[in-house]
Amino acid sequence: MLEFLRVRLQQGTRTSPFPGGGAEFPDRFRGRPLFDPAKCAGTCPGCLDGMPSAMLTRGPGGIEVDVGASLFAPEEAAACTGGALTFTRDHRMASRTRGGLVGPNGEVELATTLDETMRRLFGRSLRLRSVVAGSCNGCEAELVALGNVVFDLARFGVQFVASPRHADGLVVTGAVNTNMRRALFETWEATPAPRLVIAVGACAIDGGPFRGSPEVADGVPGELPVDLWIPGCPPHPLTILDGMLRLLGRLEAGS
Numbered sequence: 465m466l467e468f469l470r471v472r473l474q475q476g477t478r479t480s481p482f483p484g485g486g487a488e489f490p491d492r493f494r495g496r497p498l499f500d501p502a503k504c505a506g507t508c509p510g511c512l513d514g515m516p517s518a519m520l521t522r523g524p525g526g527i528e529v530d531v532g533a534s535l536f537a538p539e540e541a542a543a544c545t546g547g548a549l550t551f552t553r554d555h556r557m558a559s560r561t562r563g564g565l566v567g568p569n570g571e572v573e574l575a576t577t578l579d580e581t582m583r584r585l586f587g588r589s590l591r592l593r594s595v596v597a598g599s600c601n602g603c604e605a606e607l608v609a610l611g612n613v614v615f616d617l618a619r620f621g622v623q624f625v626a627s628p629r630h631a632d633g634l635v636v637t638g639a640v641n642t643n644m645r646r647a648l649f650e651t652w653e654a655t656p657a658p659r660l661v662i663a664v665g666a667c668a669i670d671g672g673p674f675r676g677s678p679e680v681a682d683g684v685p686g687e688l689p690v691d692l693w694i695p696g697c698p699p700h701p702l703t704i705l706d707g708m709l710r711l712l713g714r715l716e717a718g719s
């Protein structure tokens with residue numbers, strides 16, 4: 465027993481101080497993309513075709529960056545041979561709207577708080593049901609990490625439950641393949657209203673690396689109202705946590 469206490473004291477507190485303190489990321493972490501239009505000649509051969517994702521598209525005003533479609537892969541930055549595309553260390557990327565993830569330079573409209581009625585219902589206690597709709601399990605690994613001692617999602621009153629009947633909302637991962645489409649809609653219908661839908665990862669947002677396959681719906685179908693879009697492939701646990709806390713009004717808008 466004494467040995468147990470000695471080891472416990474030696475280990476100290478392992479829980480991240482987030483959101484009260486700084487967030488630490490490994491060297492290889494790639495955060496929100498940054499596109500510098502001044503470095504883009506717009507004439508590089510195959511820059512859009514050579515991109516392993518649909519994160520860059522040519523709009524009427526020039527190149528547009530879709531952070532929701534990004535795979536956060538070094539190959540994406542390498543495909544931009546002009547060096548206009550880089551990845552920052554900013555983990556904050558979740559948005560309330562799909563359009564909030566698209567812009568000329570990689571800036572996103574950070575998630576805003578739920579309306580007052582929903583915030584009163586869910587702000588201090590939120591139960592979520594996970595729906596894995598055809599993913600590689602990378603996103604689920606990060607969702608599981610949210611429950612460990614470092615991120616400790618439960619300290620914010622957010623927990624995953626086994627049944628949609630006990631849930632306040634769904635967390636959807638995966639590109640929504642044909643086999644899971646009906647299960648996703650039935651799980652949504654089984655969740656009592658009012659309910660939230662949170663799309664986690666490039667697959668759930670845009671199809672990710674499976675985009676364009678006839679077997680997937682390229683993300684959460686438009687019939688499901690999504691309340692929060694969390695980019696990443698997979699998103700870092702703090703990206704997910706940041707988005708959820710903003711949605712619940714537990715993080716200041718400017719932070």
Ligand code: SF4
Nearest residue numbers: 599600602665666667
């Ligand atoms: S977004 Fe990336 S990590 Fe998540 S399920 Fe899709 S491929 Fe896997």
